[in-house]
Amino acid sequence: MIWGVTHGQKPEVRAKVGGVVEMACRLPLPYTGASVPLHVVEWVRQGFDIPVLIKFGVYAPRVHPNYEGRVSLVRNTVLRVKGLLIEDQGLYECRILLLDKTTDETRNGTWTLLSVTAPPIFTKTPLPVMEALVGNPLSLACVAHGNPPPTITWAKDGTLIGGDKVAVLSGTLSLRAVDREAGGQYECLASNTEGNVTHVTKLKVKGPPVIVIPPKDTSLNMTQDAQLQCQAVADPPNMTYVWQREGENVYHIEALKSRVKIMVDGTLLITRITPDDSGNYTCMPTNGLLTPPTASANLTVRHPAQALLMPPQTYLPTGLGGLVSCLVRAQPPLLRVDWTKDGQPLDLFPGWTLTSEGSVFMATANDDATGVYTCTPYNSYGTMGQSGPTTVILQDPPSLSVCPRKEYRQEVGITLVIPCQTTGDPAPSITWSKVGPATRSQYSVAANGSLLLLPLSKDHQGEWECSVTNRVATVKASTLISVLGTSPHAATLVSVTPGAKQANVSWEPGFDGGYTQKFTVCGEKQEWLSVPVPSSSGSSLQVTGLVPATEYQFSVLPHNKVGTGPFSEIATIRTRSQYPLC
Structure with a gap:
């Protein structure tokens, strides 16, 4: 027979994890005279199919496997639990079965709530040291148990974490994309009313180098030594520095490779610089991860004005405008150019002028133009000397021996040949092109310079231009092609x-x-x-x-x-x- 007594609201017993608790039985033992009748004491737990403890007479109690060695009966009916676990929390009930009754009589006991409080304990934490690659996502998970349920907060380098780049959900800290600033010491704090616990993870961010000292634009005099700084930091730190000038490795440039050295700290050293060393230099540190960064600067070499290589001959078109150029490199800028013709200072004939670049322009090239010319450029640093000689030679501009008509009107689908012929020695080159939008239809140029449209299509409609070129000039002739028998063209x-x-x-x-x-x-x-x-x-x-x-x-x-x-x-x-x- 089960005896039970109900006392309204469930009583509650509180204890700390690891401690000892006693839960009194709310059912009094029935006495008959001076002795207690034969009976069974049973403690059950809500949700468990097997009782926590059963005690019959003088026999040893039977105990649930989860409570083996931790529960006992004291004072006949009181359940004593030691070594409390947080999992022991729940509802317990005491039942007493009298064995000498002729009929079974069941009464429910009162449920007792056992509340086990516990400070937080981590059940999942990230590694003490972690590595992440720049640009990759990252999650740091902290899971803790305790009663009351602990709250979890995150801090980085002593400062609580927040912001758009970081999300914290259910104790997991997530970064959408790791950057350099993400590296540091992360602290996970789990806390409740019973205490708190922390876990520290050091995050190392791996990635390509970061340039901390980029090169600067530099101006130096010729023959000085140039130093272009470039310093970077990286993790992993096994960096190598690559320097390029105008996109080409400095060690691959013939005129430069014997005079350059890349220092351990990334500085580029160029000894005894020359005007040819001027240009854009790019530093690229790399450690083999992702895309290496770059930083560029311009090196300007100051020097006296320098005349560059003159062509042995300069051809000018007879009767047309012509130009005798002095190719110059000057830093600081050019101030003037002095010319000689046939060994004497140049006298400017009528129609001759000096351009701002120092070239000699002739409005009409004639026999006065022929001769041997040299130029000497100057800037505020002086000059590096006279140019080599160039001999001016007159040559007739190209002329057309057979010209195209002004207009051709022809039916679509047939072959149309439009002449454009010239003579000369050496023979001028002849090219054809459509004025305006390029044609989508095929065309070709015959050996004698004629335009071949085979077959004539609607897309050939429009103005065409024949260009005849030799080394002194280009002359052009145009014609209009009207293609008949087609649908109209767009308005x-x-x-x-x-x-x-x-x-x-x-x-x-x-x-x-x-x-x-x-x-x-x-x-x-x-x-x-x-x-x-x-x-x-x-x-x-x-x-x-x-x-x-x-x-x-x-x-x-x-x-x-x-x-x-x-x-x-x-x-x-x-x-x-x-x-x-x-």
Whole structure:
């Protein structure tokens, strides 16, 4: 028989984890005279199928495996639990079964709530030292048990963590993308009313080097030594420095490789600099991770003005303008250029001038121009000397022996040959090109310079240009090709003048393909509508029935008996308001 007594609200017993607790039985033992009847004491726990403890008479109690060695009965019915675990928390009930009754009589005991309080204990933490690659995501997870349930906070280098780059959810700290600043000491703190516990993780960020001292623009005099600084830090720190000039490794530049040295700290040393050393230098430290950074600076070598290599001959076009150039390198900038002709200081003939770059310009090249020239450039540092000589030679500009006609009108699909021929020694080169948008159709140039269109297509329509070039000049001749028997070409220069409920559309017709063409004006507000253009309207149309203060688009579509041409470009307008605001 089960005896039980109910006392309203469940009683509660509190104890700390690891401690000892006693839970009194709320059922009194029934006495009959001077002795206690034969009975069974049973302690059960809510949610457990097997009792925590069963005690029958003088026999040893039977104990649930989870409580082995930790529970006992004291004072006949009191359940004593030692070595409390946080998992012991729950509802317990005492039951007493009398064995000498002839009938079973069941009564429920009162449930006792055992609350086990415990300071936080970590069940999951990140490693004491972790490494992360720049740009990768990272999660640091802290899980702690305790009662009351602990709260978890994160700090970095002693400062509580927050902000857009970091998220903390359920004790896990997440970084969307690790950067250099993410490195440091992270502290996970779990706390409740019973205490707190901390765990520290040191995060090392691995990645490409970071340049801390970039090179600076530097100006030095010729023959001085140049030092371009470049210092970087990295983890891992096994860095090598690469220096480039204008994109080429300095050790691969013949005139430079014997005079350069890259120091341990990344500094580039160039000994006895020359004017050729001027340029843009780029430092690139690398440790093999991801994309290495770069930093650039310009090295300017100050030197007297220097005349560069002169061509042995300079050819000028007879009867046309010509230029005898003095190629100069000067830093500081050029001040003047002195010229000689045939060993004497140059006298400027009528029509001859010196340009700001120091070249000699001749408005009309004639026999006065022939001779041997030298130039000597100067800047504020002086000069590095006279140039080598160049001999000026007159040569006739190219001329056309056979020119194309001004216009060719030909049916589509046939072969069209347009002549463009020249004479000369050496023979000038001849090229053809279409003026304006390039043609999508094929064409070729014959050995004698003629343009071959085989077969003639609609896309060949338009102006073409023949260019004849020799070493002194280029002359050009143009022709217009009109391809007949095609659909019309697109209208151009579409213009729209809006009113409140109408718009005046005008355009420039394209080539008609050799047949009379008509037009359709297409307008769009929500869908395209077509309005045929009467022949009497020519190249304009008033479109009516529009909505005031509304945006419209217009395009013109040409067509003839062969077919429809392409749409013109779209013109967008907004109609005027019907009631203008004052």
